[in-house]
Amino acid sequence: MAKVPVLKNYINGSWKSSSSGDTFDNVNPANTSEVIGRFQQSTCKDVDEAVEAAAAALPKWKNTPAPQRGEILFRVAEILVKRKEQLAQDMTREMGKIIKETRGDVQEAIDMAYYTAGEGRRLLGETVPSELNNKFNMSVRMPVGVVAAITPWNFPMAIPSWKLIPALVCGNTVVIKPASDTPLSSYNLVRICEEAGIPPGVLNMVTGSGRNVGTPLMDHPKVNLVSFTGSTDTGSIVAAHCAKQMKQYSLEMGGKNAIIVMDDADLNLAVEGVLWGAFGTTGQRCTACSRVIVHKKVIKKFSNMLLRRTKNLKVGNGLNGKMEMGPLINEEQRQKVLNYCNIGVEEGAKLLTGGACVSGKGLSKGFFFEPTLFADVSPKMRIAQEEIFGPVLSVISCRNLDHAIQITNDSKYGLSSAIYTQNVNSAFKAIENLDTGITYINSSTIGAEIQLPFGGTKGTGNGHREAGTVALETFTEWKSVYIDYSGTLQKAQIEE
Numbered sequence: 452m453a454k455v456p457v458l459k460n461y462i463n464g465s466w467k468s469s470s471s472g473d474t475f476d477n478v479n480p481a482n483t484s485e486v487i488g489r490f491q492q493s494t495c496k497d498v499d500e501a502v503e504a505a506a507a508a509l510p511k512w513k514n515t516p517a518p519q520r521g522e523i524l525f526r527v528a529e530i531l532v533k534r535k536e537q538l539a540q541d542m543t544r545e546m547g548k549i550i551k552e553t554r555g556d557v558q559e560a561i562d563m564a565y566y567t568a569g570e571g572r573r574l575l576g577e578t579v580p581s582e583l584n585n586k587f588n589m590s591v592r593m594p595v596g597v598v599a600a601i602t603p604w605n606f607p608m609a610i611p612s613w614k615l616i617p618a619l620v621c622g623n624t625v626v627i628k629p630a631s632d633t634p635l636s637s638y639n640l641v642r643i644c645e646e647a648g649i650p651p652g653v654l655n656m657v658t659g660s661g662r663n664v665g666t667p668l669m670d671h672p673k674v675n676l677v678s679f680t681g682s683t684d685t686g687s688i689v690a691a692h693c694a695k696q697m698k699q700y701s702l703e704m705g706g707k708n709a710i711i712v713m714d715d716a717d718l719n720l721a722v723e724g725v726l727w728g729a730f731g732t733t734g735q736r737c738t739a740c741s742r743v744i745v746h747k748k749v750i751k752k753f754s755n756m757l758l759r760r761t762k763n764l765k766v767g768n769g770l771n772g773k774m775e776m777g778p779l780i781n782e783e784q785r786q787k788v789l790n791y792c793n794i795g796v797e798e799g800a801k802l803l804t805g806g807a808c809v810s811g812k813g814l815s816k817g818f819f820f821e822p823t824l825f826a827d828v829s830p831k832m833r834i835a836q837e838e839i840f841g842p843v844l845s846v847i848s849c850r851n852l853d854h855a856i857q858i859t860n861d862s863k864y865g866l867s868s869a870i871y872t873q874n875v876n877s878a879f880k881a882i883e884n885l886d887t888g889i890t891y892i893n894s895s896t897i898g899a900e901i902q903l904p905f906g907g908t909k910g911t912g913n914g915h916r917e918a919g920t921v922a923l924e925t926f927t928e929w930k931s932v933y934i935d936y937s938g939t940l941q942k943a944q945i946e947e
């Protein structure tokens with residue numbers, strides 16, 4: 452058996468063991484007998500050391516000209532491109548999703564690095580006229596300070612990159628705590644940042660649990676901003692801690708996303724989009740489609756088409772390029788999904804296929820679950836309201852577009868939505884009335900591109916967005932500057 456590598460924290464430019472001396476195992480969810488790496492079970496002492504390093508590195512990094520910061524991030528992109536395949540394979544082994552999707556996850560980090568590196572030569576502010584003569588008004592961006600990045604396991608490289616790269620180009624220093632199910636991809640990204648020339652202390656990584664690392668990190672008095680992605684339950688804990696300390700925080704949280712299929716839709720196209728949205732990443736995307744709301748005139752035909760395709764999905768180890776769906780992330784998540792399937796049956800929904808763990812055929816050592824389809828789901832059932840985060844799709848009937856929009860919006864979340872229709876009026880009505888941060892027309896709920904804002908309304912977020920140029924709003928503070936070159940005391944708003 453190959454020796455399991457022990458992978459360390461990255462603090463102040465050095466790779467260090469935790470002060471606890473303990474490690475935890477990162478296992479392959481498709482085959483639990485494979486341990487991918489042993490990571491540091493860190494403590495608040497390690498967190499303190501990392502934050503102190505980030506605080507000490509801040510003055511020099513924020514005074515490094517932004518174009519130079521951008522050039523280092525451009526090199527990060529170049530290295531990611533060269534190592535894409537290896538990084539994707541590492542990710543499939545630690546997270547389970549199929550290799551095509553982990554290549555996409557790395558590609559998102561590449562896109563983010565190329566796009567955001569250019570901000571080093573922009574970081575645009577405003578110049579506006581003054582109401583007085585001989586006076587110049589402008590606004591400039593300043594870094595916020597030390598950023599704590601706390602990330603989930605479902606996009607192990609893309610999500611860390613969405614935080615680190617904009618934070619760094621803006622002149623902040625960072626401590627990242629990745630999810631304990633997928634620390635390897637963050638480790639790989641941090642190593643690449645080191646290789647690209649990010650100076651010691653500017654970027655630090657501490658691995659370990661939410662309680663032992665996440666909490667002391669967000670509570671550290673020298674952390675100025677917490678950038679969190681994860682569940683709404685954890686996000687509300689983060690919000691409460693940060694609010695008490697008057698700290699800035701941005702939250703990207705859960706979803707219960709719906710696709711509307713109208714009676715004029717191209718049903719073949721809609722089936723493909725629904726399958727991709729519901730079963731891609733084994734349903735473990737914040738933007739996954741877990742409700743499909745279908746016009747009553749076509750629901751029978753559509754459900755039959757969807758059922759046929761769902762039954763034929765190939766489930767297995769994601770490193771096998773023929774597979775269409777990998778395992779769930781861990782046993783706890785698999786039990787949660789199973790429990791929701793039982794709840795669906797008890798609530799009176801009709802189980803069309805799936806609803807059970809997959810074993811046999813070489814899959815018994817992984818957390819595999821059947822692609823699951825429920826029909827006759829009513830909008831108030833728990834399976835139609837709560838985030839399951841697994842391959843479980845509910846088919847709900849609607850009378851017309853208004854009814855479909857009403858069902859879609861009847862959710863505590865507001866991340867992504869989609870509509871399949873050939874009618875331009877219906878499409879624009881949906882864009883206007885769906886209460887979500889993202890809406891797709893004739894496409895699935897997943898597949899965001901990094902050059903547009905990403906995030907959601909209601910329980911999905913706290914008004915911030917990641918990606919695009921708006922990410923700069925999270926990672927910078929505005930300074931308004933007034934330059935009076937009149938040589939006299941000029942008073943704005945005051946009549947003399």
Ligand code: NAD
Nearest residue numbers: 602603604629630661665666681682685703704705706737
């Ligand atoms: P999670 O909330 O359990 O964990 C997220 C991160 O927070 C992990 O690093 C975890 O260790 C840490 N954490 C846990 N408890 C903490 C605490 N008390 N204090 C500080 N940190 C703590 O979420 P998860 O299970 O890793 O991810 C799945 C969730 O993430 C789903 O709800 C999904 O919808 C959401 N998600 C949202 C987006 C988005 O952009 N909106 C993207 C991906 C995932």
